[in-house]
Amino acid sequence: MDARIASAWALLPDYLGQHVLLSVTALAIGLAVGLSLAVIGVWSARLRWLLLTVAGLIQTIPGIALLALFYPLLLALSALTERLFGVKFSALGFLPSLLALALYSILPILRNTVTGILGVDDAVKEAARGVGMTQAQRLFKVELPLAMPVIMAGIRTAAVWVIGTATLSTPIGQTSLGNYIFSGLQTQNWVFVVFGCVAAVVLALVVDQCLALVERGFARRKMWLKLAGAAGLAVVLLASLVVGPSRGVGTYVVGGKPFIEQYILAALMDQRLENAGLQATARGGLGSTVIFDALSAGEIDAYVDYSGTIWTNFMHRRDNASHKQVLADVGAWLKKTRHIEMLGPLGFDNAYALVMRRDQAERLHIRSIADLVPYAAKLSIAGDYEFFARPEWKAMRAAYDINFRRTREMQSTFMYKAVADGEIDVIAGYTSDGQIAQYDLVVLDDPKQALPPYDAVLLISPRRADDAKFRHALAPLIGHISTKMMQQANLAVSRDRNQETPEQAARELWQKIDMK
Amino acid sequence: MAVDFAAIAFRDVSKTFDRGRTLAVRAVSLEVASGEFVAVVGTSGSGKTTLLKTINRLVEPTSGVVEVEGQDVQGIDPFQLRRRIGYVFQGVGLFPHLTVAENIAVTPRLVGWAKTEIDARVGELLDLVQLPRDLARRMPTTLSGGQQQRVGVARALAARPHIVLMDEPFGALDPITRDSLAREYRAVHLELGLTTVMITHDMLEAVLLADRIAVMAKGEIVEVGTPHELLNDPKNEYVRELIDVPRRQASEVERLAGARS
Numbered sequence: 131m132d133a134r135i136a137s138a139w140a141l142l143p144d145y146l147g148q149h150v151l152l153s154v155t156a157l158a159i160g161l162a163v164g165l166s167l168a169v170i171g172v173w174s175a176r177l178r179w180l181l182l183t184v185a186g187l188i189q190t191i192p193g194i195a196l197l198a199l200f201y202p203l204l205l206a207l208s209a210l211t212e213r214l215f216g217v218k219f220s221a222l223g224f225l226p227s228l229l230a231l232a233l234y235s236i237l238p239i240l241r242n243t244v245t246g247i248l249g250v251d252d253a254v255k256e257a258a259r260g261v262g263m264t265q266a267q268r269l270f271k272v273e274l275p276l277a278m279p280v281i282m283a284g285i286r287t288a289a290v291w292v293i294g295t296a297t298l299s300t301p302i303g304q305t306s307l308g309n310y311i312f313s314g315l316q317t318q319n320w321v322f323v324v325f326g327c328v329a330a331v332v333l334a335l336v337v338d339q340c341l342a343l344v345e346r347g348f349a350r351r352k353m354w355l356k357l358a359g360a361a362g363l364a365v366v367l368l369a370s371l372v373v374g375p376s377r378g379v380g381t382y383v384v385g386g387k388p389f390i391e392q393y394i395l396a397a398l399m400d401q402r403l404e405n406a407g408l409q410a411t412a413r414g415g416l417g418s419t420v421i422f423d424a425l426s427a428g429e430i431d432a433y434v435d436y437s438g439t440i441w442t443n444f445m446h447r448r449d450n451a452s453h454k455q456v457l458a459d460v461g462a463w464l465k466k467t468r469h470i471e472m473l474g475p476l477g478f479d480n481a482y483a484l485v486m487r488r489d490q491a492e493r494l495h496i497r498s499i500a501d502l503v504p505y506a507a508k509l510s511i512a513g514d515y516e517f518f519a520r521p522e523w524k525a526m527r528a529a530y531d532i533n534f535r536r537t538r539e540m541q542s543t544f545m546y547k548a549v550a551d552g553e554i555d556v557i558a559g560y561t562s563d564g565q566i567a568q569y570d571l572v573v574l575d576d577p578k579q580a581l582p583p584y585d586a587v588l589l590i591s592p593r594r595a596d597d598a599k600f601r602h603a604l605a606p607l608i609g610h611i612s613t614k615m616m617q618q619a620n621l622a623v624s625r626d627r628n629q630e631t632p633e634q635a636a637r638e639l640w641q642k643i644d645m646k
Numbered sequence: 647m648a649v650d651f652a653a654i655a656f657r658d659v660s661k662t663f664d665r666g667r668t669l670a671v672r673a674v675s676l677e678v679a680s681g682e683f684v685a686v687v688g689t690s691g692s693g694k695t696t697l698l699k700t701i702n703r704l705v706e707p708t709s710g711v712v713e714v715e716g717q718d719v720q721g722i723d724p725f726q727l728r729r730r731i732g733y734v735f736q737g738v739g740l741f742p743h744l745t746v747a748e749n750i751a752v753t754p755r756l757v758g759w760a761k762t763e764i765d766a767r768v769g770e771l772l773d774l775v776q777l778p779r780d781l782a783r784r785m786p787t788t789l790s791g792g793q794q795q796r797v798g799v800a801r802a803l804a805a806r807p808h809i810v811l812m813d814e815p816f817g818a819l820d821p822i823t824r825d826s827l828a829r830e831y832r833a834v835h836l837e838l839g840l841t842t843v844m845i846t847h848d849m850l851e852a853v854l855l856a857d858r859i860a861v862m863a864k865g866e867i868v869e870v871g872t873p874h875e876l877l878n879d880p881k882n883e884y885v886r887e888l889i890d891v892p893r894r895q896a897s898e899v900e901r902l903a904g905a906r907s
Contacts, residue, residue, distance in 0.1 A: 260704060263756065
């Protein structure tokens with residue numbers, strides 16, 4: 131079996147279990163809230179309008195935005211409860227996903243329950259009143275049972291939506307079948323993407339069909355159909371929970387952003403901690419701001435960021451300084467404002483840099499951007515979609531007074547091949563990208579330090595600052611990963627042939643570190 | 647039992663809808679004696695159904711007093727009141743998700759009878775309305791219209807009410823079923839000593855079944871009398887018209903039958 135399929139299978143119990151657990155809990159909450167609101171909606175026409183409008187509006191918010199919104203919301207709420215009552219809760223992962231999905235599932239349940247109850251034959255409703263049923267008795271003995279087929283149809287819609295949307299909870303730190311899709315997309319592991327999609331679709335179909343049985347049971351008043359559907363659901367639930375999140379969430383959580391290098395580094399840290407006898411979990415694919423806040427809040431214990439990112443995005447610095455100066459300032463700032471400790475730089479950087487074909491650079495004797503200046507007017511340059519709008523481009527042109535024949539925007543993954551094929555002369559690439567090694571390209575020096583340094587730095591959360599065992603396990607990584615080593619590891623995961631998983635690449639990287 | 651009060655009494659009862667713009671019932675006063683069978687006859691929109699519903703508080707009068715067995719209904723919990731008064735509905739109104747037996751058992755269950763007692767009562771009532779007992783486990787939708795309304799009557803009688811209200815109970819049935827069901831009900835009414843108020847737009851049905859007929863038009867009772875009184879000496883022009891239609895039809899039928907033979 132293909133290594134990628136094998137590794138996808140190995141992850142299935144955990145991903146599926148967490149996915150099912152999240153979906154079921156969200157549906158249960160959606161059901162309780164949706165049904166209660168529906169009862170209010172049936173009793174008051176004005177409130178019904180309000181409820182359906184609000185639920186409809188929520189539905190129009192894209193799932194991924196709704197999920198993303200809950201993270202800062204809960205973070206603020208958690209900070210508030212901590213100040214008021216000394217109680218803190220995790221704003222990452224399960225809770226925000228659960229709330230967003232529950233909110234999402236309310237509309238179909240609410241709408242169908244209201245429609246179902248209002249649709250009950252007036253003669254029957256009149257009879258229920260006439261025989262002396264109270265409002266509650268009418269609801270539970272007559273209206274709800276008669277509306278049940280319509281309500282079940284709403285529950286089916288909600289279930290399918292929730293199972294599908296739950297795949298989007300990965301960026302806010304909740305493990306789900308979406309982990310396959312997100313990591314697969316970033317690491318160009320199409321086996322993972324397809325595996326994740328198929329798993330989510332199969333789960334949704336199975337649950338939908340079980341609910342369809344229950345629905346038919348209500349419509350035809352056949353108890354055995356209801357029982358068969360319920361039994362099917364119970365099997366899905368138990369199976370996924372029993373084999374499911376058995377790995378559980380480790381004591382230590384390492385995070386990673388959603389691109390190849392970060393998946394590898396998260397896997398590497400996870401392996402280091404496990405090897406040191408510390409129970410650890412890697413949470414890859416976290417959004418850039420989510421991951422920084424999560425570290426500050428102690429919801430993850432370590433991750434690798436880049437000095438330039440913190441310098442520009444969080445410290446809002448517009449000036450440039452040497453690698454050393456930036457590292458020192460960033461470390462001091464993190465400690466002072468966030469109590470985050472910078473364990474140290476890993477040894478490589480992932481910065482914007484001008485990159486050329488080796489033969490052309492050697493022919494023109496170009497080693498640095500300064501060497502490039504006299505030829506630039508005859509050369510073309512390509513960058514990713516944001517590069518030419520970024521301060522780095524402006525700063526570089528100002529520092530070197532360099533002008534190219536023409537600029538071209540490109541999908542970053544295709545730039546390297548374009549420059550290697552001679553389609554373009556210079557690209558603004560990323561220094562640790564594996565394709566630099568793949569195509570044997572040259573990275574030009576930046577003697578005037580116009581481009582800010584992006585040294586990879588290992589950050590640890592405030593609550594682990596004094597954890598000696600934890601620090602000791604991660605310490606060997608500091609200063610031991612060269613740009614070349616990182617490029618090769620990145621290449622191993624992104625290349626078309628003999629593609630490795632981030633875990634495999636991490637293990638190889640570890641061996642190289644040990645050999646040093 | 648010596649009864650010194652009416653089973654049902656309306657005292658100057660009015661009901662308006664739409665904040666007074668529509669007057670459905672207008673200053674109605676009427677007493678229904680215990681054991682009496684009263685038919686309220688009128689066209690649709692005459693207010694007869696609204697009047698009926700004030701008895702078990704499905705409709706609250708805007709003014710006036712409704713008494714049941716000597717007690718102002720405003721002083722009785724509406725749910726308790728409805729459970730002690732049988733009600734046969736215009737559209738039958740059987741609960742489609744419950745079996746025949748469960749439909750009949752609805753009110754006894756609401757008032758908390760023991761299960762064995764309810765089971766026995768269901769059998770008894772099926773006999774009373776002349777339905778085979780093995781229908782008990784069927785769903786209402788599998789029954790004919792006539793069978794369904796028999797179940798409706800059984801349901802109304804289940805908790806042994808003294809008073810039964812009927813809202814055009816046989817209106818949707820074919821003439822033969824309608825006739826036999828109506829006569830059977832009349833027999834049950836006498837046998838159980840019930841007080842029955844029946845709403846109908848069919849004067850002939852009223853004449854054949856009721857002890858007394860109240861004719862309503864535009865929310866008012868225009869005339870009350872025994873069938874004999876109304877047939878022979880209607881005081882009101884509208885009542886005369888109502889009486890004349892079936893009478894003319896009957897003589898026409900006679901004439902046609904005679905001409906053939």
